[in-house]
Amino acid sequence: MTNRKHLLAGIILLTILTTACEQSKQATSTVRPPTKEEVTKTIPQNTQPELAQVTEGTRQTYQWYCTQCHGIKGKGDGINAKFLTVPPRNHTKAQYLETRTDEQLFQAIKFGGLSVGRAPCMPAWGETLDDDIIQSLVQYIRELCQCEAL
Amino acid sequence: MKTWITIIFSGLLLSAHASAGIVEEKDCGSCHRLHPEDAEKVFTAPDLHYAGNKFQPKWLKQFLKNPEVIRPAGFITNSGFSQIANLSPHSSYTEQEANTLTDILMDLKISTLSPVTSEPLSxxxxxxxxxxxxxxxxxxxxxxxxxxxxxxxxxxxxxxxxxxxxxxxxxxxxxxxxxxxxxxxxxxxxxxxxxxxxxxxxxxxxxxxxxxxxx
Incomplete structure (x- = not known):
């Protein structure tokens, strides 16, 4: 009888613990950077940043959002730059940017710096900008650096 | 009795008129959006048409008397926003003006917000x-x-x-x-x-x- 009581108590405790873990998992599911698998899964299969066009809208978007850190000419000297622990990327320097693929730049803009193993100072813009404009921003960065992925 | 009522009523009317006029007198609307219907206009300072939803009155009163810099780079619509232009300081007001302006601004609301818990974080x-x-x-x-x-x-x-x-x-x-x-x-x-x-x-x-x- 005592054994049965212990067994029952054990089952109840296990159920409670399992449920609590699931709730905790749900509650924090949107507050961590996406895993590599999630990033790959979320990127549209037909993403072809190299085909995106840089339009006036692209330049305006860059000026409105990106210049805050990357500067009005993309030199990494925006008004926030000197306050950041990791300096914003200079988009006019090809040396680093040619080592990144267009897909990596797309991921960094959409999911933030952490998603591609870079600085968390770069926030995720995926809830603000749609994929088309992010693709055109990638091409605009290519214009600024006058470089392509090696 | 009738005379007293007339005096008090006139006083209240004058006071209300003076209160309503201070916003125009100080020209707050030339930089700040004060009315929801002005959505198409571009303003050079933060919107205040929801000031009553946003600010704590004690802070607002203090700010109006002794303004502090909230946005070191200016407001986002300023032409020099991304270049740190020289910002002109906000006007400061007397105790009485600050009280009146705070009362008016705290009446500007656009929505009823859901209550949130004030339980402190561990x-x-x-x-x-x-x-x-x-x-x-x-x-x-x-x-x-x-x-x-x-x-x-x-x-x-x-x-x-x-x-x-x-x-x-x-x-x-x-x-x-x-x-x-x-x-x-x-x-x-x-x-x-x-x-x-x-x-x-x-x-x-x-x-x-x-x-x-x-x-």
Whole structure:
């Protein structure tokens, strides 16, 4: 009888613990950077940043959002730059940017710096900008650096 | 008796007229949006048509008497926003003017906000949210705030959050994080989709940021 009581108590405790873990998992599911698998899964299969066009809208978007850190000419000297622990990327320097693929730049803009193993100072813009404009921003960065992925 | 009633009534009318006129007299509307229907116009200072939803009256009164810099880089629509132009300081007002303006501004509301919990964050939870503030969401890149050691850190393109706990209403902070477009058609801040738990914790974290905690 005592054994049965212990067994029952054990089952109840296990159920409670399992449920609590699931709730905790749900509650924090949107507050961590996406895993590599999630990033790959979320990127549209037909993403072809190299085909995106840089339009006036692209330049305006860059000026409105990106210049805050990357500067009005993309030199990494925006008004926030000197306050950041990791300096914003200079988009006019090809040396680093040619080592990144267009897909990596797309991921960094959409999911933030952490998603591609870079600085968390770069926030995720995926809830603000749609994929088309992010693709055109990638091409605009290519214009600024006058470089392509090696 | 009739004379007294007339005097009191006239006094009230004069007072109401003077109160309503101070906003025009100080020309607040030339920089700030004061009416929801002015959505098409571009203003060079923060919108105030929801000031009653956003600010704490005590802070607002103090600000009007002794203005402090909230946006070191200026307001987002300023032409020199990205270049740190020389900003002209906000006008300061007398005690009486500040009281009257605060009363008027606190009546400007556009929505009824959902109540939020004011339960303080535990030390551990505060450290966790601070980590998310800096690393998961990258807020620190644009907003000055206080680190755990009480030092001011962060970028300047967004409004300073160093004194957010005294300046803002918790309900407004939660409303802004949840749906910023209600208050601003197009800001420069990225949108985030936070689950209700994170949103509540974030709001409570921001409300802990007070200038008296600077060390």
């Amino acid at each position: 030390k551990g939870l505060r450290a966790k949210i601070k980590y998310q503030f800096e690393r998961t969401f990258g807020c620190i890149s644009c907003h000055q705030s206080l680190n755990l050691a009480g030092k001011v850190r962060g970028g300047i393109s967004g409004p300073s959050l160093v004194n957010a706990g005294n300046r803002l209403q918790a309900e407004w902070v939660a409303g802004w994080l949840n749906d910023p477009e209600v208050y601003m058609v197009k800001g420069r801040m990225p949108r985030y989709k936070m689950d209700p738990t994170t949103l509540s914790q974030f709001t409570r974290f921001i409300m802990t940021l007070k200038k008296e905690n600077i060390k």
